[in-house]
Amino acid sequence: MHEYSLVSALIDRVETEARSHGALAVARVRLRVGELAGVEPDLLRTAFEMARAGTVCAGAELELVAVGARWACRGCGREIPAGERLACSICGEPARLVEGDELILERLEMEVA
Numbered sequence: 001m002h003e004y005s006l007v008s009a010l011i012d013r014v015e016t017e018a019r020s021h022g023a024l025a026v027a028r029v030r031l032r033v034g035e036l037a038g039v040e041p042d043l044l045r046t047a048f049e050m051a052r053a054g055t056v057c058a059g060a061e062l063e064l065v066a067v068g069a070r071w072a073c074r075g076c077g078r079e080i081p082a083g084e085r086l087a088c089s090i091c092g093e094p095a096r097l098v099e100g101d102e103l104i105l106e107r108l109e110m111e112v113a
């Protein structure tokens with residue numbers, strides 16, 4: 001499953017960060033998960049619980065911050081409300097995604113010796 005490879009990449013990254021800060025363990029991992037990131041939060045949690053054993057994340061809590069999709073006009077920058085057609089009603093330009101497709105490691109809480 002897609003979520004398992006994401007989580008294993010995430011844990012690798014957290015281990016690198018933790019090591020560079022001399023941390024012994026990570027208490028909390030906060031991820032921003034976009035609505036359009038193509039990630040299922042429940043699967044992500046399950047994958048994290050399975051993958052963290054024996055890593056610096058073994059005792060870490062996974063916090064997921066849901067980020068809704070936001071669109072704006074490519075031309076004038078007007079924000080396009082959710083549920084509207086994905087094109088600007090003023091200048092007719094197509095919409096671009098402002099946020100909502102991200103999967104970002106936002107914050108780490110580490111235990112440093």
Ligand SMILES: [Zn+2]
Binds near residue numbers: 074075076077088092
């Ligand atoms: Zn526009």
